Amino acid sequence: MAIIQDKMARPEGDDLDTETIKKNINMPPELQEAYERVVIAGMKVMFSKESHKLMLDEFQKEGPLGEKLGKGIAGLMLLLVKESNGTIPPEVIVPAGINLISRAADFIRKSKLEKITNADIGDAIEIFTSTILEKFGVDPAKMADMLNQYSNENIPAEMGA
Amino acid sequence: MSKIYFSRSMTRTMSADHPVGDPTGGAAYGEKNDPISAAISLATMYGTASAGFAAMTVMQGITFAGAAMSLVGNVTGNKTLSKIGMITGIAGGIGSFAESKGLFSSGNLKESLGMGTPAASNTGTAAGAMQSKSGSLSQTPSTDVADEMAAARQSAAVEKARIAGPDGTVKSTAAQPGAAYQTTAPAGTTAPPSSSAEYLKDFKPADYSAGSITTGKTVGLTTNPPPAGTPQLNVPNEPGVFDNLKKGNYWEATKQAGSAINPITNPYGAMAAGSIAQPISDYLSGKTDAEIDALEAQTGYADARAMQMQEEIATEKRRRANLNAGYGQVNTGINVNPAAMAQAQAGGLISGAMQPA
Numbered sequence: 001m002a003i004i005q006d007k008m009a010r011p012e013g014d015d016l017d018t019e020t021i022k023k024n025i026n027m028p029p030e031l032q033e034a035y036e037r038v039v040i041a042g043m044k045v046m047f048s049k050e051s052h053k054l055m056l057d058e059f060q061k062e063g064p065l066g067e068k069l070g071k072g073i074a075g076l077m078l079l080l081v082k083e084s085n086g087t088i089p090p091e092v093i094v095p096a097g098i099n100l101i102s103r104a105a106d107f108i109r110k111s112k113l114e115k116i117t118n119a120d121i122g123d124a125i126e127i128f129t130s131t132i133l134e135k136f137g138v139d140p141a142k143m144a145d146m147l148n149q150y151s152n153e154n155i156p157a158e159m160g161a
Numbered sequence: 162m163s164k165i166y167f168s169r170s171m172t173r174t175m176s177a178d179h180p181v182g183d184p185t186g187g188a189a190y191g192e193k194n195d196p197i198s199a200a201i202s203l204a205t206m207y208g209t210a211s212a213g214f215a216a217m218t219v220m221q222g223i224t225f226a227g228a229a230m231s232l233v234g235n236v237t238g239n240k241t242l243s244k245i246g247m248i249t250g251i252a253g254g255i256g257s258f259a260e261s262k263g264l265f266s267s268g269n270l271k272e273s274l275g276m277g278t279p280a281a282s283n284t285g286t287a288a289g290a291m292q293s294k295s296g297s298l299s300q301t302p303s304t305d306v307a308d309e310m311a312a313a314r315q316s317a318a319v320e321k322a323r324i325a326g327p328d329g330t331v332k333s334t335a336a337q338p339g340a341a342y343q344t345t346a347p348a349g350t351t352a353p354p355s356s357s358a359e360y361l362k363d364f365k366p367a368d369y370s371a372g373s374i375t376t377g378k379t380v381g382l383t384t385n386p387p388p389a390g391t392p393q394l395n396v397p398n399e400p401g402v403f404d405n406l407k408k409g410n411y412w413e414a415t416k417q418a419g420s421a422i423n424p425i426t427n428p429y430g431a432m433a434a435g436s437i438a439q440p441i442s443d444y445l446s447g448k449t450d451a452e453i454d455a456l457e458a459q460t461g462y463a464d465a466r467a468m469q470m471q472e473e474i475a476t477e478k479r480r481r482a483n484l485n486a487g488y489g490q491v492n493t494g495i496n497v498n499p500a501a502m503a504q505a506q507a508g509g510l511i512s513g514a515m516q517p518a
Contacts, residue, residue, distance in 0.1 A: 016232075016233060016236055016237075020232070021229045021232070021233065022229075024226075024228035024229035024231075024232050025225060025226045025228070025229045026225055026228060027225050028225070031225070036455075040455055040458050043458035043461065043462065044457070044458050044461060046465075047458065047461035047462040047464065047465040048461045048464075049461070049464055049465075049468075052461070052464075052465045052468065056469075089218075090215055090218035090219045090221075090222060091218055091219070091221050091222035091225065092222060092225075093219055093222055094219060094222040094223045094225075094226055095222055095225045095226040095229075098226050098229055098230070103462075107462070107465070107466070110466065111465075111466060111469040111470075112473075113469065118233075118236050118237045119237045119238070119239070121233060121237065122233050122234065122236070122237030122238075122239035122242055123237075123239070125230060125233055125239075125242060126239055126241050126242055129223065129230075129245070132219060133216065133219060133220070136215045136216045136219045137215060137216045138216045138219075138220070147241060147244045147245070147248075
């Protein structure tokens with residue numbers, strides 16, 4: 001039986017909110033503080049008076065909302081990595097970015113800036129993750145190949161599947 | 162015929178993305194200089210030498226967010242996220258799965274960066290390598306505060322025994338001039354009294370004689386109760402640690418608790434107490450730095466919402482004003498500089514030909 005159950009998909013169903021996504025991010029204790037600090041720093045950049053207009057401008061641009069959101073948060077995370085002089089542990093980048101995507105999505109939904117769906121959030125997380133991995137040296141094509149190869153049957157035995 | 166003119170700043174911005182005079186430059190040729198692309202390109206600071214290591218570490222982060230990605234994938238039907246989420250459930254996580262698929266090319270570099278540890282090699286799994294790397298990146302201090310405090314107490318006890326008198330008590334500076342310097346002075350020597358007094362004058366030792374902990378401004382430099390009849394300075398009584406705790410004045414209480422540790426008898430304890438005073442105070446008051454930052458960020462969020470609402474209100478007002486005016490003169494909210502329009506260049510060959518005769 002396939003683990004992925006397409007019928008579970010509810011792109012237009014209950015809204016994915018920050019709390020739901022946050023609960024499913026499980027950081028180890030030694031990285032929890034760094035993770036929270038990165039999320040807070042990202043929120044400050046997104047919502048501070050000085051830079052909030054930039055975020056609104058990004059959303060006004062043409063293109064799918066998921067792509068704008070994913071690439072925008074990827075740019076934000078890379079900016080934070082640079083501003084921290086590389087002190088941000090790389091492990092927290094993806095979880096913190098996903099948290100920020102959900103917060104930005106909440107903001108878009110509540111402010112009625114645009115109509116955002118669960119599918120947009122999914123696209124945003126996928127684009128964000130692939131963008132970050134690409135910038136850290138993972139070839140997106142190889143990553144896609146790897147995921148395509150994946151199935152219940154071909155997980156290496158030594159990996160405990 | 163309606164015309165739209167870009168402002169100079171907009172034109173400048175566009176010229177950065179679409180360079181004039183460079184037929185093979187610009188976004189169409191992969192040259193992206195817009196702010197977001199520039200920010201993304203910052204990742205090039207991770208040189209190729211560390212690409213494998215950094216990628217592995219970032220992918221380990223995906224493991225922590227695997228449940229969230231799986232959830233989003235299942236809810237939205239995004240199979241990529243679902244697969245990533247499921248792979249993170251495998252022992253070793255997506256990083257090891259990716260490594261097993263040869264996603265990271267710099268195998269030798271990983272070894273040189275300490276990722277190919279003997280322990281990991283012995284297990285023969287990439288998961289071992291991931292875990293050994295995780296250990297080296299741990300930000301948890303090697304010793305905790307309790308250990309440091311215990312060491313400080315032990316050191317202080319040794320120092321106290323060394324400078325104490327035959328009866329085991331630490332005498333005042335009047336009795337033993339320069340006593341505080343005995344901790345550093347060579348054996349059998351004492352520091353000049355004047356220096357000692359200079360050193361000690363800033364200290365305000367605690368007074369335990371009253372039965373409660375106070376800041377002890379009323380006594381001299383002694384830990385013993387003053388003899389009967391000793392003249393006392395007339396300083397008003399100040400609330401003690403527990404008084405302040407009861408009143409909710411946590412910062413004062415913490416400061417007093419720190420000052421109650423006599424810096425002469427227990428210099429390391431006093432130093433340690435001073436260094437942890439602020440975090441304890443933050444904890445007692447219910448606000449840590451992170452919480453305060455979070456509150457600030459929430460305030461920024463609320464401000465942003467307010468700005469958004471104001472923009473919506475302004476748009477609605479403009480719409481109603483235009484509606485009431487019968488759209489005789491439309492207010493778009495955009496100010497156009499007529500002088501700039503007057504100086505606009507004459508139309509080119511095509512646009513000129515399109516003008517009405």
